[in-house]
Amino acid sequence: MADGNGRGGIKEAVAGMGSHLRESQVWNSIFRPGSPMRSDNSDSPRNRSYVVMNNVLYHLHPVKVKRHGVRISYTLCLGGLSFFLFILLTITGIFLMFYYRPTSPQAYFDLQALGSDVAFGQLVRNMHRWGAHIMVLTVFLHMSRVFYHGAYKPPREFNWVVGIILLLFTLLLSFTGYLLPWDQLALWAVTVGSNMAGYTPVFGEQVTFALVGGIQITADTLLRWYVLHVLFLPFIMVIFMAVHFWRVRKDGGLSGPL
Amino acid sequence: MAQLPESLLRRSAEARAKAEGRSVEDVLAEIKGEAPPTAPPPAVAETPAPAAGGGGRDLDAEAATFGVPRPLLERSMFARSKADGTPVPAMAGVAAPAAAATAVTAAPAPAPAAFSGPPPGVRTQRLLTVVKAGAIQGTGREPEDKVNVWPHLLAIEFVALLAMLAFLTLLSAFVDAPLLEFANFNQQPNPSKAPWYFLGLQELLAYFDPQVAGIIIPGFGVAALAFIPYIDRNPSVRPSDRKFAISLFTVFFVGASVLTIFGSFFRGPGFNFVFPWVDGIFFDDLLTILE
Ligand code: HEM
Numbered sequence: 001m002a003d004g005n006g007r008g009g010i011k012e013a014v015a016g017m018g019s020h021l022r023e024s025q026v027w028n029s030i031f032r033p034g035s036p037m038r039s040d041n042s043d044s045p046r047n048r049s050y051v052v053m054n055n056v057l058y059h060l061h062p063v064k065v066k067r068h069g070v071r072i073s074y075t076l077c078l079g080g081l082s083f084f085l086f087i088l089l090t091i092t093g094i095f096l097m098f099y100y101r102p103t104s105p106q107a108y109f110d111l112q113a114l115g116s117d118v119a120f121g122q123l124v125r126n127m128h129r130w131g132a133h134i135m136v137l138t139v140f141l142h143m144s145r146v147f148y149h150g151a152y153k154p155p156r157e158f159n160w161v162v163g164i165i166l167l168l169f170t171l172l173l174s175f176t177g178y179l180l181p182w183d184q185l186a187l188w189a190v191t192v193g194s195n196m197a198g199y200t201p202v203f204g205e206q207v208t209f210a211l212v213g214g215i216q217i218t219a220d221t222l223l224r225w226y227v228l229h230v231l232f233l234p235f236i237m238v239i240f241m242a243v244h245f246w247r248v249r250k251d252g253g254l255s256g257p258l
Numbered sequence: 259m260a261q262l263p264e265s266l267l268r269r270s271a272e273a274r275a276k277a278e279g280r281s282v283e284d285v286l287a288e289i290k291g292e293a294p295p296t297a298p299p300p301a302v303a304e305t306p307a308p309a310a311g312g313g314g315r316d317l318d319a320e321a322a323t324f325g326v327p328r329p330l331l332e333r334s335m336f337a338r339s340k341a342d343g344t345p346v347p348a349m350a351g352v353a354a355p356a357a358a359a360t361a362v363t364a365a366p367a368p369a370p371a372a373f374s375g376p377p378p379g380v381r382t383q384r385l386l387t388v389v390k391a392g393a394i395q396g397t398g399r400e401p402e403d404k405v406n407v408w409p410h411l412l413a414i415e416f417v418a419l420l421a422m423l424a425f426l427t428l429l430s431a432f433v434d435a436p437l438l439e440f441a442n443f444n445q446q447p448n449p450s451k452a453p454w455y456f457l458g459l460q461e462l463l464a465y466f467d468p469q470v471a472g473i474i475i476p477g478f479g480v481a482a483l484a485f486i487p488y489i490d491r492n493p494s495v496r497p498s499d500r501k502f503a504i505s506l507f508t509v510f511f512v513g514a515s516v517l518t519i520f521g522s523f524f525r526g527p528g529f530n531f532v533f534p535w536v537d538g539i540f541f542d543d544l545l546t547i548l549e
Contacts, residue, residue: 051408064404070411077418084419108440126430147507150495157487164484178453185542187441193452196472
């Protein structure tokens with residue numbers, strides 16, 4: 001109702017629009033029954049189950065989990081944070097792809113331009129780089145927490161092996177990304193790193209050749225690692241992550257309690 | 259009914275006490291008092307052995323209680339007595355009850371003759387539905403202490419996600435990622451260091467032959483890590499039972515960390531040993547933080 005100066009009227013009109021929207025067919029078609037976003041939602045054990053069951057989330061989480069599993073001190077959220085960082089790196093990485101060409105010398109100039117010409121370019125680049133470093137850390141720490149809980153014991157043996165594959169791919173993703181700025185740091189850090197692979201007994205030369213696309217790092221290496229970095233490795237990683245999460249549930253949810 | 263763990267009973271008693279405003283002990287006692295006897299109700303197939311005195315069975319009553327047709331009960335009883343070689347117990351409710359009962363119990367051998375095939379209208383395969391109690395009730399599942407993912411787990415995950423996002427955004431707002439001069443194939447910086455997660459390996463290169471430090475140690479290291487679940491056959495997850503495994507992993511964990519920190523901060527030009535507080539830090543990943 002209007003109250004003289006008309007303020008209340010606007011307020012009520014906005015509130016009315018809000019509830020109108022929340023009761024509309026469009027809204028209810030987006031949020032499935034049980035969602036707290038719906039106007040007809042109430043807090044009940046049944047609706048709490050529906051929040052998960054009627055949600056795409058049901059592919060990741062069951063309706064209920066063991067009580068000790070939600071204690072932060074059990075997982076330290078490390079696996080979840082690794083996954084979140086992977087998603088964040090995907091989003092920031094797609095942003096960076098708009099402004100990056102994997103050729104010499106454009107790659108380097110594109111990175112310079114990110115810092116000077118692109119709105120939020122430097123911020124997004126920073127998030128991508130620091131996020132990648134942090135992800136290596138969280139994955140390693142996640143592995144350690146799984147070890148200390150003995151969570152690799154039957155029936156979870158294979159999920160540990162899947163985890164090791166994820167660890168290797170995390171390192172490979174990080175390492176291939178390291179070359180892309182095409183500056184002195186990138187070139188020589190990657191030279192030192194891939195020289196190590198060249199020490200492989202018998203096949204050393206062949207390994208180097210496949211890795212850097214020649215007998216030493218060149219602009220061809222840049223393109224090769226770019227494709228690995230933005231397409232091939234994330235693709236494999238997503239597949240193994242899907243298996244990893246699926247196995248966590250099939251193996252009976254989280255391990256423990258100790 | 260499986261035996262409920264004490265902790266679950268207690269939790270439920272606490273919740274009920276809170277709701278009804280009574281003392282926890284009170285409610286706990288009540289729950290325990292009300293709890294049904296732990297022994298499962300006698301099921302049909304588990305016909306109690308006939309009492310010494312030839313105690314009879316009231317099959318009509320049993321049929322009513324368990325919802326099993328009386329002819330089936332009879333069949334099962336005869337079959338059991340035949341298999342066991344025990345006399346068929348007396349039955350109440352059979353035609354000419356008293357005489358039949360005495361006759362049957364008195365007979366030394368089972369009396370199959372007393373059973374004249376399935377009564378009309380009873381299909382013999384119905385017998386398959388008579389299942390031992392243990393088979394349908396003993397799922398071997400202990401009741402577990404569980405909570406709803408929504409809101410308990412999702413709220414925590416969301417907070418963790420926000421905290422990580424906030425931390426990363428702040429870090430990125432204040433610290434720029436390094437970008438040195440354009441890549442120059444003719445000018446190798448001194449020292450040249452691998453990305454920090456490989457600096458432990460580069461550190462090993464200072465002690466061992468490249469094939470050992472660069473290939474054999476990391477190769478066998480990763481293989482050993484991957485095979486941990488198949489090497490460690492100890493089923494216990496209690497830390498006190500796993501002293502050896504935990505020590506070994508801790509040696510690996512500390513060793514890898516020390517080597518990495520050493521390679522990052524204590525190696526300078528020519529990958530020679532330096533004290534970072536005397537000679538400065540030669541760690542390009544951190545360049546912009548240090549400036
Ligand atoms: C990209 C890397 C990885 C991601 C995104 C990831 C994600 C997750 C998540 C979300 C969980 C659920 C529990 C938790 O958060 O701790 C989990 C559990 C688990 N992870 Fe990973 N993980 C990764 C790498 C690894 C690695 C390197 C290992 C071990 C070598 C590993 C082994 C396991 C095992 C055995 C479990 C079951 C733990 C339990 O039941 O307590 N994961 N992972």
